[in-house]
Amino acid sequence: MARSNSFSKREIEKNKQQKRKEKQQRREARKLQPSDTFEDMIAYVDANGVITDERPETNLVDQIELEDIEISIPPKEVEEKGEPSGRVDYYDEAKGFGFIKDSYGQNKYFFHKSNAEYGIGENDLVTFRLERGPRGMNAVDVKMLK
Secondary structure, three states, X not given: OHHHHHHHHHHHHHHHHHHHHHHHHHHHHHHHOOOOOHHHXXXXXXXXXXXXXOOOOHHHOOOOOHHHOOOOOOOOOOOOOOOOEEEEEEEEOOOOEEEEEEOOOOOEXXXXXXXXXXXXXXXXXXXXXXXXXXXXXXEEEEEEOO
16 A cells, blocks of 8 residues: 555656646746737727727827817706696505606606695696605695696
C-alpha cells in the first residue's frame, strides 16, 4: 500500500510540473506578441453618431451660434378653463368612495362621498376641484353637471 501512495504522489507532482511549464510557455508567448497600442484602443464618433476607428474631419461640423439656441416651454395641449370636469367611472355607495375619469385626459381621481353631492352615481358627469392627498391628487367639491 505504501508503494501505491508514493506512485500517485509522483504522478501528482509530475502533473504539477507539466502545468507550470505550460503556464510559463503561455506567459512567454504573450510577451512576444505585440500588445495593442493606445491608438488602437481609441474609437471615434462621427457626426451621424456612428463609432469608427478613423478620426472624423472637424471641418464638417456645423458651428452653432449661442443666439440660435431657443429655449421655451411647449404650449399645453388642452387649455382647461374653470373647474375640471369628468365622468364618474366607479362608485361604491356602501364603501363611500369612487373614481372620476378626467374628460381632458386619461387621469383618474379618487373621491370620498363626504366630498361629493348626494345622489352621485356611476356614469354621471361631474365637476370637481383637485387637492393633494396622502396618496396623490383627490377630487373634492364633486358636483353633478346639470
